[in-house]
Amino acid sequence: MKIVVVGAGIIGVTTAYELATRGHEVTLLDARGGAGLETSYANGGQLGASEIAPWAGPEVPWLVLRWLGRADAPFRLKLKPDPEQWLWLMRFLMRCRKSARAERVMPNLALALLSQSRMDEMALQMNNDPIRYDERRDGILQIFHRERGLRDASSSIDAMKGAGLDQKVMSARECVDLEPALEPAFAKGNIAGGIFCASDRSGDAHKYTTQLAERAQQLGVAFVSGAEVTGFDSQSDHITGVRTRAWTFSADAVVLAAGVHTARLAQMCGTRIPVYPLKGYSVTLPTEGIVAPQVSLTDEARKVVVSRLGDRLRTAGTAEVSGYDTEIELKRARSVLDATTDIFPQMRPVEDQAEFWTGLRPMTPDGSPILGQAGRFSNLYLNTGHGSLGWTMAAGSAVGLADVICGRVPQMDLSPFNIKRFSFT
Ligand SMILES: Cc1cc2nc3c(=O)[nH]c(=O)nc-3n(C[C@H](O)[C@H](O)[C@H](O)COP(=O)(O)OP(=O)(O)OC[C@H]3O[C@@H](n4cnc5c(N)ncnc54)[C@H](O)[C@@H]3O)c2cc1C
Structure with a gap:
Protein backbone atom coordinates (compact mmCIF):
# COMPACT_ATOMS: atom_id res chain seq x y z
CA MET A 1 0.00 0.00 0.00
CA TYR A 41 12.35 18.41 20.52
CA ALA A 42 13.25 18.96 24.19
CA ASN A 43 10.78 17.07 26.38
CA GLY A 44 11.41 15.68 29.85
CA GLY A 45 13.09 12.55 28.47
CA GLN A 46 11.21 10.07 30.66
CA LEU A 47 10.18 6.69 29.27
CA GLY A 48 8.07 6.15 32.34
CA ALA A 49 5.55 3.35 32.49
CA SER A 50 5.08 4.29 36.16
CA GLU A 51 3.94 7.80 35.19
CA ILE A 52 0.96 6.99 33.01
CA ALA A 53 -1.94 8.16 35.21
CA PRO A 54 -3.98 10.87 33.44
CA TRP A 55 -3.54 14.41 34.68
CA ALA A 56 -7.28 14.99 35.08
CA GLY A 57 -8.12 14.07 38.67
CA PRO A 58 -10.21 15.28 41.64
CA GLU A 59 -7.40 17.48 42.98
CA VAL A 60 -6.89 19.45 39.74
CA PRO A 61 -9.76 22.01 39.95
CA TRP A 62 -8.68 22.92 43.51
CA LEU A 63 -5.05 23.26 42.51
CA VAL A 64 -5.98 25.52 39.59
CA LEU A 65 -8.04 27.72 41.93
CA ARG A 66 -5.24 27.80 44.50
CA TRP A 67 -2.70 28.82 41.89
CA LEU A 68 -4.99 31.34 40.16
CA GLY A 69 -3.17 34.56 39.25
CA ARG A 70 0.31 33.14 39.90
CA ALA A 71 2.51 33.60 36.79
CA ASP A 72 4.69 30.66 37.88
CA ALA A 73 1.78 28.29 38.69
CA PRO A 74 2.54 24.69 37.67
CA PHE A 75 -0.93 24.54 36.08
CA ARG A 76 -2.32 27.73 34.52
CA LEU A 77 -5.45 28.62 32.62
CA LYS A 78 -5.46 31.48 30.14
CA LEU A 79 -8.99 31.63 28.88
CA LYS A 80 -9.55 32.68 25.28
CA PRO A 81 -12.64 33.47 23.23
CA ASP A 82 -12.17 30.10 21.54
CA PRO A 83 -14.95 27.45 21.54
CA GLU A 84 -12.33 24.70 20.95
CA GLN A 85 -10.62 25.64 24.23
CA TRP A 86 -13.88 25.86 26.20
CA LEU A 87 -15.17 22.56 24.89
CA TRP A 88 -11.88 20.84 25.68
CA LEU A 89 -11.82 22.33 29.19
CA MET A 90 -15.36 21.19 29.83
CA ARG A 91 -14.45 17.66 28.80
CA PHE A 92 -11.27 17.79 30.90
CA LEU A 93 -13.21 18.95 33.97
CA MET A 94 -15.70 16.13 33.48
CA ARG A 95 -12.73 13.72 33.72
CA CYS A 96 -11.54 15.19 37.05
CA ARG A 97 -12.92 12.22 38.98
CA LYS A 98 -11.09 9.42 40.71
CA SER A 99 -13.00 6.75 38.78
CA ALA A 100 -12.32 8.43 35.42
CA ARG A 101 -8.60 8.51 36.15
CA ALA A 102 -8.59 4.89 37.31
CA GLU A 103 -10.36 3.79 34.13
CA ARG A 104 -7.39 4.96 31.99
CA VAL A 105 -4.51 3.64 34.08
CA MET A 106 -4.44 0.02 32.85
CA PRO A 107 -4.81 0.74 29.10
CA ASN A 108 -2.11 3.45 29.34
CA LEU A 109 0.17 1.13 31.28
CA ALA A 110 -0.25 -1.68 28.75
CA LEU A 111 0.65 0.72 25.93
CA ALA A 112 3.72 2.03 27.78
CA LEU A 113 4.92 -1.53 28.50
CA LEU A 114 4.36 -2.53 24.87
CA SER A 115 6.47 0.49 23.89
CA GLN A 116 9.30 -0.61 26.16
CA SER A 117 9.31 -4.11 24.75
CA ARG A 118 9.12 -2.84 21.14
CA MET A 119 12.06 -0.47 21.76
CA ASP A 120 14.04 -3.40 23.19
CA GLU A 121 13.17 -5.53 20.18
CA MET A 122 14.21 -2.76 17.78
CA ALA A 123 17.47 -2.27 19.68
CA LEU A 124 18.19 -5.99 19.26
CA GLN A 125 17.42 -5.80 15.54
CA MET A 126 19.81 -2.84 15.24
CA ASN A 127 22.34 -4.57 17.44
CA ASN A 128 25.45 -3.68 15.47
CA ASP A 129 24.39 -0.07 14.93
CA PRO A 130 22.07 1.03 17.75
CA ILE A 131 20.35 4.40 17.95
CA ARG A 132 22.34 6.60 20.33
CA TYR A 133 20.02 8.75 22.38
CA ASP A 134 21.63 9.10 25.81
CA GLU A 135 19.50 6.25 27.03
CA ARG A 136 19.62 5.45 30.75
CA ARG A 137 18.14 2.38 32.36
CA ASP A 138 18.49 3.54 35.95
CA GLY A 139 14.76 3.69 36.63
CA ILE A 140 12.56 6.62 37.65
CA LEU A 141 12.30 7.81 41.24
CA GLN A 142 9.27 9.87 42.28
CA ILE A 143 10.10 12.01 45.27
CA PHE A 144 7.56 13.36 47.74
CA HIS A 145 7.92 16.25 50.15
CA ARG A 146 5.18 15.07 52.48
CA GLU A 147 4.28 11.70 53.98
CA ARG A 148 0.68 12.12 52.89
CA GLY A 149 1.55 12.46 49.19
CA LEU A 150 3.73 9.37 49.43
CA ARG A 151 0.99 7.41 51.21
CA ASP A 152 -1.65 8.37 48.63
CA ALA A 153 0.58 7.48 45.70
CA SER A 154 1.63 4.18 47.28
CA SER A 155 -1.96 2.95 47.31
CA SER A 156 -1.88 2.09 43.59
CA ILE A 157 1.35 0.06 43.69
CA ASP A 158 -0.34 -3.33 44.13
CA ALA A 159 -2.69 -2.83 41.19
CA MET A 160 0.21 -1.75 38.99
CA LYS A 161 2.19 -4.79 40.12
CA GLY A 162 -0.63 -7.01 38.95
CA ALA A 163 -0.30 -5.41 35.52
CA GLY A 164 3.44 -6.09 35.33
CA LEU A 165 5.00 -2.98 36.85
CA ASP A 166 7.25 -3.36 39.84
CA GLN A 167 7.55 -0.30 42.11
CA LYS A 168 9.08 0.09 45.53
CA VAL A 169 8.39 2.56 48.32
CA MET A 170 11.59 4.07 49.69
CA SER A 171 12.46 6.04 52.78
CA ALA A 172 14.13 9.44 52.35
CA ARG A 173 17.49 7.87 53.23
CA GLU A 174 17.02 5.12 50.65
CA CYS A 175 16.25 7.78 48.02
CA VAL A 176 19.57 9.48 48.73
CA ASP A 177 21.42 6.16 48.72
CA LEU A 178 19.97 5.51 45.27
CA GLU A 179 20.64 9.04 44.02
CA PRO A 180 23.40 10.78 46.00
CA ALA A 181 22.78 14.08 44.16
CA LEU A 182 19.67 14.40 46.39
CA GLU A 183 21.79 14.75 49.54
CA PRO A 184 21.40 18.59 49.81
CA ALA A 185 17.58 18.36 49.44
CA PHE A 186 17.54 15.57 52.04
CA ALA A 187 19.66 17.65 54.42
CA LYS A 188 17.10 20.48 54.17
CA GLY A 189 14.31 18.04 55.08
CA ASN A 190 12.70 18.34 51.64
CA ILE A 191 12.22 14.63 51.00
CA ALA A 192 9.70 12.50 52.87
CA GLY A 193 10.35 9.44 50.71
CA GLY A 194 9.89 8.11 47.23
CA ILE A 195 8.55 5.47 44.88
CA PHE A 196 11.06 3.81 42.62
CA CYS A 197 10.38 1.95 39.40
CA ALA A 198 13.58 0.20 38.35
CA SER A 199 12.35 -0.82 34.90
CA ASP A 200 11.66 2.77 33.76
CA ARG A 201 14.10 4.55 31.50
CA SER A 202 14.96 7.91 30.06
CA GLY A 203 16.61 9.32 26.95
CA ASP A 204 16.66 12.11 24.40
CA ALA A 205 13.51 11.92 22.28
CA PRO A 274 -10.58 16.66 21.27
CA VAL A 275 -6.82 17.26 21.13
CA TYR A 276 -5.76 20.61 22.56
CA PRO A 277 -2.31 22.06 23.38
CA LEU A 278 -1.01 22.02 26.94
CA LYS A 279 2.03 24.23 26.92
CA GLY A 280 5.06 23.17 28.94
CA TYR A 281 8.64 24.26 29.48
CA SER A 282 12.00 22.61 29.77
CA VAL A 283 15.40 23.81 30.80
CA THR A 284 18.64 22.06 29.87
CA LEU A 285 21.85 22.58 31.83
CA PRO A 286 25.40 21.31 31.33
CA THR A 287 26.62 18.90 34.02
CA GLU A 288 30.37 19.02 33.54
CA GLY A 289 32.19 19.10 36.87
CA ILE A 290 28.95 18.93 38.90
CA VAL A 291 27.45 16.11 40.99
CA ALA A 292 24.32 15.86 38.86
CA PRO A 293 21.73 13.09 39.19
CA GLN A 294 21.95 9.91 37.12
CA VAL A 295 18.52 8.52 37.98
CA SER A 296 15.53 10.16 36.30
CA LEU A 297 13.30 11.88 38.87
CA THR A 298 9.78 13.18 39.26
CA ASP A 299 9.22 15.76 41.94
CA GLU A 300 5.56 15.38 42.84
CA ALA A 301 5.28 18.67 44.74
CA ARG A 302 7.04 20.88 42.21
CA LYS A 303 5.44 18.99 39.29
CA VAL A 304 8.67 18.63 37.34
CA VAL A 305 10.57 15.72 35.84
CA VAL A 306 14.36 15.58 35.63
CA SER A 307 16.42 13.44 33.26
CA ARG A 308 20.14 13.05 32.76
CA LEU A 309 20.89 13.14 29.05
CA GLY A 310 24.61 12.42 28.60
CA ASP A 311 26.46 15.50 29.83
CA ARG A 312 23.23 17.53 30.16
CA LEU A 313 20.50 17.69 32.76
CA ARG A 314 16.97 18.39 31.56
CA THR A 315 14.09 19.49 33.79
CA ALA A 316 10.59 19.83 32.35
CA GLY A 317 7.28 20.88 33.77
CA THR A 318 4.38 23.33 33.96
CA ALA A 319 1.13 23.04 32.05
CA GLU A 320 -0.78 25.91 30.57
CA VAL A 321 -4.04 25.85 28.65
CA SER A 322 -3.43 28.92 26.52
CA GLY A 323 -3.86 27.98 22.87
CA TYR A 324 -1.19 27.43 20.25
CA ASP A 325 1.27 30.13 21.24
CA THR A 326 4.87 28.91 21.69
CA GLU A 327 6.49 32.07 22.95
CA ILE A 328 8.83 31.58 25.89
CA GLU A 329 7.51 33.49 28.91
CA LEU A 330 10.62 33.98 30.97
CA LYS A 331 8.87 33.87 34.35
CA ARG A 332 7.43 30.41 33.62
CA ALA A 333 10.64 29.08 32.11
CA ARG A 334 12.49 30.44 35.15
CA SER A 335 10.14 28.55 37.50
CA VAL A 336 11.38 25.27 35.97
CA LEU A 337 14.99 26.39 36.42
CA ASP A 338 14.26 27.41 40.02
CA ALA A 339 12.75 23.98 40.69
CA THR A 340 15.98 22.40 39.40
CA THR A 341 18.25 24.49 41.58
CA ASP A 342 15.94 23.97 44.58
CA ILE A 343 16.28 20.21 44.28
CA PHE A 344 19.93 20.33 43.22
CA PRO A 345 21.54 23.50 44.64
CA GLN A 346 24.84 22.22 43.25
CA MET A 347 23.54 23.17 39.72
CA ARG A 348 23.50 26.91 40.58
CA PRO A 349 26.92 27.78 39.09
CA VAL A 350 25.70 26.82 35.57
CA GLU A 351 22.35 28.66 35.69
CA ASP A 352 23.44 31.24 33.13
CA GLN A 353 24.06 28.45 30.59
CA ALA A 354 20.42 27.32 30.78
CA GLU A 355 18.70 26.54 27.47
CA PHE A 356 14.99 27.27 27.72
CA TRP A 357 12.41 25.62 25.51
CA THR A 358 8.66 25.43 25.31
CA GLY A 359 6.45 22.84 23.61
CA LEU A 360 2.77 21.99 23.21
CA ARG A 361 1.60 18.63 24.53
CA PRO A 362 -1.15 17.23 22.26
CA MET A 363 -3.59 16.47 25.07
CA THR A 364 -6.88 14.61 25.12
CA PRO A 365 -9.23 15.33 28.05
CA ASP A 366 -8.94 11.75 29.37
C1 LIG B 1 7.54 20.22 28.60
C2 LIG B 1 7.22 18.83 28.07
C3 LIG B 1 7.75 17.73 28.71
C4 LIG B 1 7.44 16.44 28.26
N1 LIG B 1 8.03 15.37 28.86
C5 LIG B 1 7.75 14.12 28.42
C6 LIG B 1 8.37 12.99 29.02
O1 LIG B 1 9.21 13.11 29.91
N2 LIG B 1 8.01 11.75 28.57
C7 LIG B 1 7.08 11.58 27.59
O2 LIG B 1 6.75 10.44 27.25
N3 LIG B 1 6.52 12.64 26.97
C8 LIG B 1 6.82 13.89 27.36
N4 LIG B 1 6.24 14.97 26.76
C9 LIG B 1 5.25 14.73 25.72
C10 LIG B 1 5.87 14.41 24.37
O3 LIG B 1 6.95 15.26 24.10
C11 LIG B 1 4.79 14.54 23.29
O4 LIG B 1 3.68 13.73 23.62
C12 LIG B 1 5.31 14.08 21.93
O5 LIG B 1 6.49 14.78 21.59
C13 LIG B 1 4.26 14.31 20.85
O6 LIG B 1 4.80 13.85 19.65
P1 LIG B 1 4.04 14.05 18.28
O7 LIG B 1 4.84 13.37 17.26
O8 LIG B 1 2.61 13.68 18.47
O9 LIG B 1 4.04 15.64 18.06
P2 LIG B 1 5.21 16.59 17.52
O10 LIG B 1 6.51 16.18 18.05
O11 LIG B 1 4.76 17.99 17.78
O12 LIG B 1 5.21 16.30 15.97
C14 LIG B 1 4.18 16.73 15.12
C15 LIG B 1 4.80 17.05 13.79
O13 LIG B 1 3.74 17.34 12.87
C16 LIG B 1 4.18 18.36 12.02
N5 LIG B 1 3.01 19.03 11.44
C17 LIG B 1 2.04 19.72 12.08
N6 LIG B 1 1.13 20.18 11.20
C18 LIG B 1 1.52 19.75 9.98
C19 LIG B 1 0.98 19.90 8.68
N7 LIG B 1 -0.15 20.58 8.43
N8 LIG B 1 1.66 19.35 7.64
C20 LIG B 1 2.80 18.66 7.85
N9 LIG B 1 3.35 18.49 9.07
C21 LIG B 1 2.71 19.03 10.12
C22 LIG B 1 5.00 19.27 12.92
O14 LIG B 1 5.90 20.07 12.16
C23 LIG B 1 5.69 18.29 13.84
O15 LIG B 1 6.98 17.94 13.38
C24 LIG B 1 6.56 16.28 27.17
C25 LIG B 1 6.04 17.39 26.51
C26 LIG B 1 6.37 18.67 26.95
C27 LIG B 1 5.83 19.88 26.23
Missing part, protein backbone atom coordinates in the same frame (compact mmCIF):
# COMPACT_ATOMS: atom_id res chain seq x y z
CA LYS A 2 0.98 3.62 -0.57
CA ILE A 3 0.72 5.22 2.86
CA VAL A 4 1.19 8.89 3.69
CA VAL A 5 2.08 9.74 7.29
CA VAL A 6 1.56 13.40 8.22
CA GLY A 7 3.92 14.68 10.92
CA ALA A 8 7.52 13.70 11.67
CA GLY A 9 7.57 14.03 15.43
CA ILE A 10 8.29 10.93 17.54
CA ILE A 11 4.81 9.57 16.76
CA GLY A 12 4.88 10.01 12.98
CA VAL A 13 8.45 8.76 12.64
CA THR A 14 7.86 5.57 14.66
CA THR A 15 4.67 4.98 12.63
CA ALA A 16 6.47 5.44 9.29
CA TYR A 17 9.23 3.09 10.46
CA GLU A 18 6.80 0.35 11.50
CA LEU A 19 4.85 0.60 8.24
CA ALA A 20 8.08 0.42 6.21
CA THR A 21 9.18 -2.73 8.07
CA ARG A 22 5.90 -4.29 6.91
CA GLY A 23 6.81 -3.58 3.28
CA HIS A 24 4.60 -0.56 2.56
CA GLU A 25 5.53 2.37 0.35
CA VAL A 26 5.60 5.16 2.91
CA THR A 27 5.81 8.92 2.45
CA LEU A 28 6.43 10.96 5.60
CA LEU A 29 5.52 14.63 5.36
CA ASP A 30 6.45 17.41 7.75
CA ALA A 31 5.91 21.14 7.59
CA ARG A 32 9.22 21.85 9.32
CA GLY A 33 12.77 21.53 7.98
CA GLY A 34 13.46 18.18 9.66
CA ALA A 35 12.16 15.54 12.06
CA GLY A 36 11.33 16.12 15.73
CA LEU A 37 11.42 19.92 15.70
CA GLU A 38 8.16 20.58 17.55
CA THR A 39 6.98 18.91 20.78
CA SER A 40 9.42 16.00 20.44
CA HIS A 206 14.84 14.32 19.64
CA LYS A 207 18.02 12.28 19.06
CA TYR A 208 15.91 9.12 18.80
CA THR A 209 13.41 10.73 16.41
CA THR A 210 16.03 12.10 14.01
CA GLN A 211 18.03 8.85 13.90
CA LEU A 212 14.92 6.69 13.51
CA ALA A 213 13.83 8.96 10.63
CA GLU A 214 17.18 8.16 8.97
CA ARG A 215 16.67 4.40 9.56
CA ALA A 216 13.18 4.69 8.11
CA GLN A 217 14.61 6.33 5.00
CA GLN A 218 17.11 3.48 4.69
CA LEU A 219 14.08 1.15 4.64
CA GLY A 220 12.62 3.16 1.75
CA VAL A 221 10.49 5.82 3.47
CA ALA A 222 10.37 9.04 1.43
CA PHE A 223 10.73 11.84 3.97
CA VAL A 224 9.65 15.19 2.61
CA SER A 225 10.41 18.10 4.92
CA GLY A 226 9.07 21.62 4.38
CA ALA A 227 5.83 20.00 3.20
CA GLU A 228 2.90 21.52 5.06
CA VAL A 229 -0.29 19.58 4.46
CA THR A 230 -3.05 21.94 3.39
CA GLY A 231 -5.84 19.60 2.33
CA PHE A 232 -7.03 16.19 1.20
CA ASP A 233 -8.60 14.74 -1.94
CA SER A 234 -11.30 12.14 -1.54
CA GLN A 235 -13.64 9.86 -3.44
CA SER A 236 -16.69 8.44 -1.66
CA ASP A 237 -15.38 6.94 1.62
CA HIS A 238 -11.68 7.10 0.64
CA ILE A 239 -8.96 9.71 0.96
CA THR A 240 -7.12 9.54 -2.37
CA GLY A 241 -4.51 12.26 -1.98
CA VAL A 242 -2.76 14.52 0.51
CA ARG A 243 -2.19 18.06 -0.67
CA THR A 244 0.72 20.34 0.17
CA ARG A 245 1.38 23.73 -1.40
CA ALA A 246 3.74 22.24 -3.99
CA TRP A 247 2.50 18.68 -4.59
CA THR A 248 -0.32 16.22 -4.09
CA PHE A 249 0.72 12.80 -2.78
CA SER A 250 -1.57 9.97 -3.80
CA ALA A 251 -2.43 7.55 -1.01
CA ASP A 252 -4.13 4.23 -0.31
CA ALA A 253 -4.09 5.11 3.41
CA VAL A 254 -3.28 8.22 5.45
CA VAL A 255 -2.08 8.52 9.05
CA LEU A 256 -2.47 11.83 10.86
CA ALA A 257 0.29 12.18 13.47
CA ALA A 258 0.74 15.94 13.50
CA GLY A 259 0.75 16.51 17.27
CA VAL A 260 -1.35 19.49 18.35
CA HIS A 261 -2.14 20.27 14.70
CA THR A 262 -3.87 16.94 14.13
CA ALA A 263 -7.24 18.32 15.24
CA ARG A 264 -7.22 20.92 12.44
CA LEU A 265 -6.18 18.32 9.83
CA ALA A 266 -8.80 15.83 11.04
CA GLN A 267 -11.43 18.54 10.82
CA MET A 268 -10.53 19.03 7.14
CA CYS A 269 -11.58 15.38 6.76
CA GLY A 270 -14.81 15.96 8.67
CA THR A 271 -13.66 14.40 11.97
CA ARG A 272 -13.57 16.35 15.22
CA ILE A 273 -11.05 15.20 17.78
CA GLY A 367 -5.14 11.42 29.17
CA SER A 368 -5.01 8.58 26.63
CA PRO A 369 -4.00 8.83 22.98
CA ILE A 370 -6.30 8.32 19.99
CA LEU A 371 -5.31 5.35 17.84
CA GLY A 372 -7.06 3.74 14.92
CA GLN A 373 -9.36 4.39 12.01
CA ALA A 374 -11.09 7.77 12.03
CA GLY A 375 -14.47 9.06 10.96
CA ARG A 376 -16.18 8.52 7.64
CA PHE A 377 -13.05 7.77 5.57
CA SER A 378 -12.21 4.09 5.89
CA ASN A 379 -8.51 4.62 5.03
CA LEU A 380 -7.88 7.55 7.39
CA TYR A 381 -6.06 6.72 10.65
CA LEU A 382 -5.09 8.69 13.75
CA ASN A 383 -2.04 8.34 15.95
CA THR A 384 -2.18 11.35 18.22
CA GLY A 385 -3.19 12.89 21.54
CA HIS A 386 -0.34 11.41 23.60
CA GLY A 387 -0.20 14.50 25.81
CA SER A 388 2.58 14.19 28.37
CA LEU A 389 3.37 10.60 27.36
CA GLY A 390 4.28 10.69 23.66
CA TRP A 391 7.86 9.55 24.14
CA THR A 392 6.77 6.83 26.57
CA MET A 393 4.03 5.46 24.29
CA ALA A 394 5.39 6.11 20.79
CA ALA A 395 6.82 2.69 19.92
CA GLY A 396 3.75 0.79 21.18
CA SER A 397 1.30 3.14 19.47
CA ALA A 398 3.16 2.80 16.18
CA VAL A 399 3.36 -0.99 16.27
CA GLY A 400 -0.32 -1.22 17.25
CA LEU A 401 -1.53 1.14 14.55
CA ALA A 402 0.68 -0.45 11.87
CA ASP A 403 -0.92 -3.82 12.69
CA VAL A 404 -4.42 -2.33 12.40
CA ILE A 405 -3.60 -0.74 9.02
CA CYS A 406 -2.20 -4.06 7.77
CA GLY A 407 -5.31 -5.93 8.91
CA ARG A 408 -3.39 -7.88 11.56
CA VAL A 409 -4.64 -8.45 15.09
CA PRO A 410 -2.64 -6.00 17.28
CA GLN A 411 -0.53 -7.37 20.15
CA MET A 412 -2.73 -5.55 22.64
CA ASP A 413 -6.36 -4.46 22.77
CA LEU A 414 -6.46 -1.01 21.18
CA SER A 415 -10.19 -0.45 21.67
CA PRO A 416 -9.67 1.84 24.74
CA PHE A 417 -7.90 4.28 22.39
CA ASN A 418 -10.59 4.44 19.72
CA ILE A 419 -11.89 7.89 18.77
CA LYS A 420 -15.43 6.61 19.38
CA ARG A 421 -14.94 6.97 23.14
CA PHE A 422 -15.52 10.71 22.64
CA SER A 423 -19.22 10.84 22.09
CA PHE A 424 -19.32 13.78 19.66
CA THR A 425 -17.64 11.89 16.79
